[in-house]
Amino acid sequence: MAVRIGLWWALFMASVKMFVRNRLALFFSLFLPLVIMLIFGVLNFEGSTSVSLGVVDEARTDASAALVDGLDEYDYLEITEGTRDDELAALEKGDRGFVLVIPSGYQSSPTGETGLVAYASSADPSQAQVGQGLLQQAVAGAMLSASPGSMPSVPALTPPVTFESVESRDLGYIDFLVPGIVGMTVMQLGLFGVAFGFVQLKRTGALRRLFATPTPPAYFLSAQVASRVVLGYLQVAIRVGIGIWFGLQMFGSWLVLAVIIGLALLIFLAMGFGIAGWAKNEDQAAPVANLVSLPMLFLSGVFFPREAMPDVLRSITGFMPLTYVNEALRGVMNEGAALVDLGPQLLGMGVWAVISFVVAVWLFKWE
Amino acid sequence: MSTSATARPDAGSGQATAIISVRDLRKRYGDLVAVDGVSFDVAEGEVFGILGPNGAGKTTTLEMIEGMRPIDSGTAVIDGVDVAADPREVKRRIGIQLQASAFFDELTLVELLDLFGRLYGRGVDPMALLADVELTEKAKSQVRTLSGGQKQRFSIASALVNQPRVLFLDEPTTGLDPQARRHLWALVRTLRDRGHTVVLTTHYMEEAEELCDRVAIMDGGRIIALDTPQALVDQLIGRGFRKARVERLANLEDVFIDLTGHDLREDD
Numbered sequence: 001m002a003v004r005i006g007l008w009w010a011l012f013m014a015s016v017k018m019f020v021r022n023r024l025a026l027f028f029s030l031f032l033p034l035v036i037m038l039i040f041g042v043l044n045f046e047g048s049t050s051v052s053l054g055v056v057d058e059a060r061t062d063a064s065a066a067l068v069d070g071l072d073e074y075d076y077l078e079i080t081e082g083t084r085d086d087e088l089a090a091l092e093k094g095d096r097g098f099v100l101v102i103p104s105g106y107q108s109s110p111t112g113e114t115g116l117v118a119y120a121s122s123a124d125p126s127q128a129q130v131g132q133g134l135l136q137q138a139v140a141g142a143m144l145s146a147s148p149g150s151m152p153s154v155p156a157l158t159p160p161v162t163f164e165s166v167e168s169r170d171l172g173y174i175d176f177l178v179p180g181i182v183g184m185t186v187m188q189l190g191l192f193g194v195a196f197g198f199v200q201l202k203r204t205g206a207l208r209r210l211f212a213t214p215t216p217p218a219y220f221l222s223a224q225v226a227s228r229v230v231l232g233y234l235q236v237a238i239r240v241g242i243g244i245w246f247g248l249q250m251f252g253s254w255l256v257l258a259v260i261i262g263l264a265l266l267i268f269l270a271m272g273f274g275i276a277g278w279a280k281n282e283d284q285a286a287p288v289a290n291l292v293s294l295p296m297l298f299l300s301g302v303f304f305p306r307e308a309m310p311d312v313l314r315s316i317t318g319f320m321p322l323t324y325v326n327e328a329l330r331g332v333m334n335e336g337a338a339l340v341d342l343g344p345q346l347l348g349m350g351v352w353a354v355i356s357f358v359v360a361v362w363l364f365k366w367e
Numbered sequence: 368m369s370t371s372a373t374a375r376p377d378a379g380s381g382q383a384t385a386i387i388s389v390r391d392l393r394k395r396y397g398d399l400v401a402v403d404g405v406s407f408d409v410a411e412g413e414v415f416g417i418l419g420p421n422g423a424g425k426t427t428t429l430e431m432i433e434g435m436r437p438i439d440s441g442t443a444v445i446d447g448v449d450v451a452a453d454p455r456e457v458k459r460r461i462g463i464q465l466q467a468s469a470f471f472d473e474l475t476l477v478e479l480l481d482l483f484g485r486l487y488g489r490g491v492d493p494m495a496l497l498a499d500v501e502l503t504e505k506a507k508s509q510v511r512t513l514s515g516g517q518k519q520r521f522s523i524a525s526a527l528v529n530q531p532r533v534l535f536l537d538e539p540t541t542g543l544d545p546q547a548r549r550h551l552w553a554l555v556r557t558l559r560d561r562g563h564t565v566v567l568t569t570h571y572m573e574e575a576e577e578l579c580d581r582v583a584i585m586d587g588g589r590i591i592a593l594d595t596p597q598a599l600v601d602q603l604i605g606r607g608f609r610k611a612r613v614e615r616l617a618n619l620e621d622v623f624i625d626l627t628g629h630d631l632r633e634d635d
Contacts, residue, residue: 004488006485007486010481010482010485011482011485014471014478017474018472018474022472201471204467205467205469206469206470206471208435208467209463209465209469209525212435212463213486213487213529214455214456214487215486216455
């Protein structure tokens with residue numbers, strides 16, 4: 001039998017109409033995320049006064065180690081040690097305020113001829129100014145305390161650190177939040193939008209009524225999936241639009257973003273249809289959908305960075321599908337990552353897509 | 368909608384062409400034998416009733432004939448098409464009203480009928496279909512706003528989009544008030560007069576007596592009697608059966624209809 005495009009289109013449009021006319025669903029898909037972003041946008045979770053400092057120790061001498069130890073004494077410095085490449089990359093991403101490079105051949109010198117170079121983030125000039133002062137003071141202090149007695153307690157003639165500005169991103173909480181909200185949206189659409197709508201059709205018998213016609217069920221199912229995919233993109237567009245209004249920045253390619261969202265939709269739609277295909281009614285579908293979605297909602301880094309979690313929990317939840325999705329979304333939106341940069345995330349998402357699809361086919365029952 | 372009224376065949380005479388032919392149909396669910404060797408013919412233009420208590424196998428029999436449920440063994444042929452061999456072709460030729468008729472919420476009656484037309488690969492005139500079941504004024508409403516009787520009538524309209532040769536109605540009047548039930552009876556008679564063959568199940572004996580040319584009485588997955596309602600009654604009386612109390616000239620339902628009238632009450 002030839003594929004009937006007209007019929008398929010009619011089913012697709014019917015599915016879209018049903019969604020748009022369902023006021024409750026519309027409220028949850030449009031209004032709720034706006035409220036969430038308003039709440040989190042108004043509450044500012046950035047208010048930290050510390051300076052994030054990356055230290056690159058290329059000297060690897062007692063003197064350089066002593067300097068690092070000395071800097072560690074300053075509570076307002078959040079010190080991370082790493083290689084020059086890693087730390088500079090982190091600076092560009094906006095994860096560090098400064099990167100201090102201790103060159104090989106470094107010698108502690110109270111007169112200021114240290115060769116120390118600090119790279120400063122260009123993101124927030126006023127904060128950089130304050131940070132520079134704090135860092136000069138800390139380095140001078142650290143050098144003094146590293147070799148007590150040998151130095152006359154006179155202030156250095158020249159500041160010990162030379163600063164260079166590095167072009168870097170100024171990421172706000174909104175830049176963190178929106179990709180998380182986008183990931184959450186796709187998950188909710190798949191798990192709840194699909195699971196509940198479909199189970200309802202199953203329970204009431206509306207689906208059976210379709211089987212009384214000669215049209216194969218695959219038409220209806222594929223039209224339903226397609227309409228949800230289109231609606232998914234539309235919802236994501238609305239959320240990103242609201243985000244831009246709140247100052248969201250997009251560093252990557254929209255096409256890459258679309259690909260990631262497409263893959264994410266695939267995962268969660270398959271999960272949704274798995275649940276909907278298994279459940280006999282909404283009462284069965286609800287707890288399962290919640291059981292699947294709630295851990296991800298809180299542990300996949302939707303609202304807060306996963307770095308704050310205990311290590312064990314973090315490694316376990318690193319395998320959750322929404323974690324891969326959120327990492328990939330942040331990769332492209334915050335860091336401008338291309339698809340090739342997102343290998344591990346795409347692999348993780350691909351594996352979940354296959355698992356979800358196989359399980360959905362296995363569980364699916366029309367009646 | 369075809370309006371060519373075919374003459375009502377001499378019901379049960381066996382001379383009319385059988386449009387449905389069922390032979391030794393069986394269905395079992397695990398240990399439960401739901402349908403245990405059912406055979407019957409339905410003549411073209413006939414209204415055929417399947418009666419029986421709950422769990423007698425009426426709906427399962429109907430669903431197997433409709434191609435909605437796989438047949439374990441036996442054959443069902445509708446309009447020359449073997450159901451097991453080509454259920455899709457059978458569905459093209461029949462109209463089905465399911466026991467629990469549900470439709471997509473959020474779509475209007477017109478939109479639904481249009482969509483159902485497409486599911487049969489044909490254009491329909493939704494307003495004409497709605498006129499047939501007297502729901503014209505509800506064209507832009509959604510199914511959930513309809514009363515019970517209106518829902519059943521819409522369900523029948525949806526089963527008519529493909530101008531089916533055979534119409535299957537599964538308990539079409541269950542849960543309706545006496546007025547709505549009589550209204551639906553009138554609709555079924557109209558459809559029969561237009562040439563549709565009708566197969567229906569019911570729990571109401573007066574409905575079967577009123578509508579059906581022949582009835583099959585099922586129990587325990589078997590047909591235990593099959594004839595015209597009058598012949599079945601005559602056979603019973605012939606066996607010496609007498610009612611404990613002779614039927615009065617009217618009963619309570621007649622009183623009810625006399626007092627409340629034939630007009631439909633739709634709580635809109």
